[in-house]
Every structure is written in structure tokens, then in C-alpha cells.
Amino acid sequence: MVTCPRCGRENETRSSFCERCLHEFPSDGWDPRRLICPECRYDNPYGNDHCERCHEPLKPGQTE
Numbered sequence: 001m002v003t004c005p006r007c008g009r010e011n012e013t014r015s016s017f018c019e020r021c022l023h024e025f026p027s028d029g030w031d032p033r034r035l036i037c038p039e040c041r042y043d044n045p046y047g048n049d050h051c052e053r054c055h056e057p058l059k060p061g062q063t064e
């Protein structure tokens with residue numbers, strides 16, 4: 001459940017946009033296009049397997 005800060009709609013799905021007003025939710029650790037490093041909070045571009053700063057794996061479970 002994600003409550004839209006703009007219109008107040010309670011979105012059932014964990015979407016990155018509000019279902020009603022299409023407001024983009026702030027990235028509080030989850031953004032489909034960005035990968036926040038769990039270790040140092042560095043904002044890595046999507047597609048990185050490891051953090052550019054500290055080289056921590058960004059996709060646990062998908063490592064070889």
C-alpha cells in the first residue's frame with residue numbers, strides 16, 4: 001500500500017506512479033529505474049550489478 005502524497009489515493013499496487021494522478025512517488029529505497037546501494041546509499045543507474053562506489057552487489061540473489 002502506497003499513499004499518494006499529492007492526491008491522497010491509497011494505491012494497492014506497489015507502483016512507482018499514482019494510479020489516479022500519475023504523481024511519481026519519491027524513491028525511498030525502491031525505484032524501478034535506479035538502484036540505491038544498500039551499503040552506502042549511492043544512487044546507481046539501473047543495470048549495474050555492483051555499486052560504482054563501494055562495489056557492493058546491488059541485486060542479491062542474482063549473483064553468479
Ligand SMILES: [Zn+2]
Pocket residue numbers: 004005006007008009018019020021022023
Ligand atoms: Zn495521486
Ligand SMILES: [Zn+2]
Pocket residue numbers: 037038039040041042051052053054055056
Ligand atoms: Zn555502495
